[in-house]
Amino acid sequence: MKFCQNCGTRLKLKKIKTDDTVTISLQCERCGFTAPVDEPITKPEAAPSEEQIKVVSEEVDIKTMPTIDEKCPKCGHKEAFWWLLQTRSGDEATTQFYRCTKCNHTWREYA
Ligand SMILES: [Zn+2]
Numbered sequence: 001m002k003f004c005q006n007c008g009t010r011l012k013l014k015k016i017k018t019d020d021t022v023t024i025s026l027q028c029e030r031c032g033f034t035a036p037v038d039e040p041i042t043k044p045e046a047a048p049s050e051e052q053i054k055v056v057s058e059e060v061d062i063k064t065m066p067t068i069d070e071k072c073p074k075c076g077h078k079e080a081f082w083w084l085l086q087t088r089s090g091d092e093a094t095t096q097f098y099r100c101t102k103c104n105h106t107w108r109e110y111a
């Protein structure tokens with residue numbers, strides 16, 4: 001979990017689509033500050049961000065999840081596990097999560 005350097009608001013993951021690539025970055029919803037997501041590029045086996053790992057390990061058993069034809073934004077592999085999750089606040093919409101079957105990169109889909 002990361003916080004904004006400017007105002008201290010918790011940063012949220014944002015998915016930015018350009019022509020043929022998808023970039024995930026952290027964004028402050030209050031002042032618009034953005035920061036790159038810390039993802040070690042030289043160590044694909046390293047864990048994704050703390051929050052994502054926590055969500056996965058506490059609430060779903062990834063091995064039982066169905067797979068979908070979805071492109072991994074990290075390695076480009078075209079198959080991912082997917083599941084739906086209600087966020088903690090309860091009044092937000094259900095979020096769809098994906099996890100790459102190849103490199104275990106985990107990301108979420110914003111409706
Ligand atoms: Zn901010």
Ligand SMILES: [Zn+2]
Pocket residue numbers: 072073074075076077100101102103104105
């Ligand atoms: Zn991948």
